[in-house]
Amino acid sequence: MPAPATHPIIFFVWLVSFVVLVLMLTSPSAARPRYVLGVLCGSFEYKSNTMQIARFWSRAEGKSQTPAGKWLTYALWRGSAGSQAEAETRAREAVQRVGKRIEQGEGFPERYVYPERQLREEVLQEIRSSGRELEAALTRNAYGAVVLNAARVLFIDVDLPESAAPPPPVKPPSEEPSFFWRLFEALFGSAPVPQRAAKIDPILDAQAKRQQWLATHRDWGMRVYRTRSGFRYLVTHTLFEPGDAGSEEAMSSLGCDPNYMMLCRAQKSFRARLTPKSWRCGVPKLTVRFPWASDADKAAMRAWEAKYDSAARGYATCAFVEALGDGTVHPAIAPLMELHDTQTRARSGLPLA
Numbered sequence: 001m002p003a004p005a006t007h008p009i010i011f012f013v014w015l016v017s018f019v020v021l022v023l024m025l026t027s028p029s030a031a032r033p034r035y036v037l038g039v040l041c042g043s044f045e046y047k048s049n050t051m052q053i054a055r056f057w058s059r060a061e062g063k064s065q066t067p068a069g070k071w072l073t074y075a076l077w078r079g080s081a082g083s084q085a086e087a088e089t090r091a092r093e094a095v096q097r098v099g100k101r102i103e104q105g106e107g108f109p110e111r112y113v114y115p116e117r118q119l120r121e122e123v124l125q126e127i128r129s130s131g132r133e134l135e136a137a138l139t140r141n142a143y144g145a146v147v148l149n150a151a152r153v154l155f156i157d158v159d160l161p162e163s164a165a166p167p168p169p170v171k172p173p174s175e176e177p178s179f180f181w182r183l184f185e186a187l188f189g190s191a192p193v194p195q196r197a198a199k200i201d202p203i204l205d206a207q208a209k210r211q212q213w214l215a216t217h218r219d220w221g222m223r224v225y226r227t228r229s230g231f232r233y234l235v236t237h238t239l240f241e242p243g244d245a246g247s248e249e250a251m252s253s254l255g256c257d258p259n260y261m262m263l264c265r266a267q268k269s270f271r272a273r274l275t276p277k278s279w280r281c282g283v284p285k286l287t288v289r290f291p292w293a294s295d296a297d298k299a300a301m302r303a304w305e306a307k308y309d310s311a312a313r314g315y316a317t318c319a320f321v322e323a324l325g326d327g328t329v330h331p332a333i334a335p336l337m338e339l340h341d342t343q344t345r346a347r348s349g350l351p352l353a
Contacts, residue, residue, distance in 0.1 A: 050081075050134070050268060051134055051137065051149055051268050051269040052081075052118045052119075052266070052267045052268050053081055053123060053126075053134065053139070053149060053269075054079025055079075055081055055123055056081075056082070057078070057087055057291040058077070058079075058084065058087040058088040058090070059076070059077050060076055060078070060091035060094065060095045061074070061076075061095070062074055062075075062096075062098060063099075064099040064103050065103060066105060067103070067105045068105075074095075074098065076094045076095055077091065077120055078090035078094050078118075079118040079120070080118075081118075118267070119139070119141070119142075119267065120142065120290055120291065121139035122140045122290045123137055123138075123139055124139060124146065125137065125138040127335075129332075133151075134151060135150070135151050135332070136149060136150045136151060136153070136336055137149045137269075141273070143277065143285060143286055144305070144308055145274070145277060146273075146343070147272065147273050148271065148272045148273075148274050148339070149269040149270075149271055150269055150271075150272070150336055151268070151269055152239035152240055152241065152270075152332070153239065153240075153270060153336050153337075154234070154235040154239075154270050155233070155234055155235075155270045155272040156232070156251050156254055156256050157230065157231075157232050157233075157257065157272070158206055158230045158231045158232070158233070158254060158255045158256055159229050159230040160206065160230040160231070161202050206255060209253065209254050209255055210222070210224070210233075212253075213250065213254055214324055214325050217250075217325075218325070219325075219326055220235065220237055220326060221235065221236040221323070221325045221326040221327060221328060221329065222235055222236065222325050223236060223320065223322075223323050223324075223337070224321040224322050224323070224324060225318035225319060225321060225344075225346060226318060226319045226352070227317070227318045227352060228352040228353060231321075232272065234272075234333075234337060234340065235250070236337065237325070237328060237330060238330055239333070242264045242265055242270060272340060273317060274317060275312050275317060275343065275344075276315040276316075276352075276353035277353060278308050278311075278312075280315065281308070281311040281312050281314070281315055281353055283304075283307055283308045283311045284304075288300050288301050288304075312353075314350060315345075315350050315351055316344060316345035316346065316348050316349075316351070316352055316353070317343075317353070318344045318346050318352065319349075320346040
C-alpha cells in the first residue's frame with residue numbers, strides 16, 4: 001500500500017520548523033526576524049556587525065574656491081581597517097567631496113555625518129571572538145582617554161544637568177521681620193510669598209525612566225553606574241546591533257544623548273570611556289592628535305600619556321550602583337563587563353573624573 005501523499009508535506013513542515021528553531025537560537029537576538037526570514041528565502045546572508053575601527057591612515061590636502069571667490073586650503077585624514085591603499089583612496093575621495101561642497105557654498109560637513117568616517121583614534125588593543133571576529137577594541141580618543149568600543153554590548157550614557165540644586169529662596173530667611181515688612185503687613189495685610197514652580201530632580205527622573213523601562217521589559221538585565229556627569233547603563237541579558245530598533249528605542253527612552261546615539265550608528269559600535277578626563281585629574285589637555293604629523297608629535301604624546309596615567313590612578317571613571325532586572329549575564333558580555341569594571345575602577349570608591 002503506497003504511503004499517504006501527506007507524509008512528505010508533514011516532513012517538510014517539520015524540517016522547516018526545526019530550521020527556524022535552530023536559526024532563532026543561534027542568531028543575534030536583535031537581528032533574529034530579519035536573519036531567519038532572509039535565510040529561509042535564500043536572499044540574505046547574515047554578517048556580524050563590522051566596527052569602524054581603522055588601523056591604516058592617510059592624509060590628503062585640497063584647495064577650493066568659495067562662490068564669493070575666497071580660496072580655502074584644507075587637509076583631511078581618512079582611515080581603513082583593511083589596507084593603507086584603501087585609506088589613501090578614501091582620503092582623496094573625501095577631499096574631492098569637500099571641495100565640491102566648498103565650491104557650492106555648503107562649507108565643511110558636520111562631524112560624524114558620514115558613516116565611513118572613522119574617528120582618529122589610536123588602537124590600543126583588539127578583542128576578538130573564537131571565530132576571529134572583532135568584538136571590541138580599546139582606543140585612545142581625541143583628549144587622551146581610553147575608550148571601549150563594543151560591537152554588540154549595549155552601553156547607554158545619560159548626562160544630567162551640571163547643577164541640580166534647588167533655586168535660592170525668594171525671601172531670605174531671618175529670625176525677625178524687618179520694621180518695613182511689619183509696617184507693610186499692618187497697613188495691607190500679609191503679602192503672599194511668590195512660589196516657584198517645582199523643579200524635577202534629574203536623578204529621580206533618570207531613576208523613574210529606568211523603572212518604567214524595566215517594568216515593561218522584564219527580560220532585561222541592566223547594571224547601573226554613576227559617572228561624574230550622570231549615569232551609565234550596561235545591558236547584560238543579550239547582544240544588540242548599533243542602530244537597530246531595539247537599542248535605539250532603549251537609548252531614547254532612557255534619556256541617552258542624541259549625539260551619542262548618532263555616533264554609535266556611524267561607528268557601528270557602542271562606546272564607553274574607561275579612563276578619566278585629563279583636566280579633571282589636573283593634567284593639561286593634549287596639544288597633538290593621532291595620527292601624528294611627526295615623530296616629535298608622537299614623542300610628545302607618549303610623554304603626555306606617562307603624566308596622564310600617573311594622575312589617573314587616583315580617580316575612577318564611574319562607580320557601580322546596582323544591578324537591575326534579570327541577573328543572568330550573557331556569556332559574550334561577561335568578559336567585557338569585567339574589563340569595564342576593572343579599568344573604570346568602578347568599585348574602588350575613588351573620586352569620579
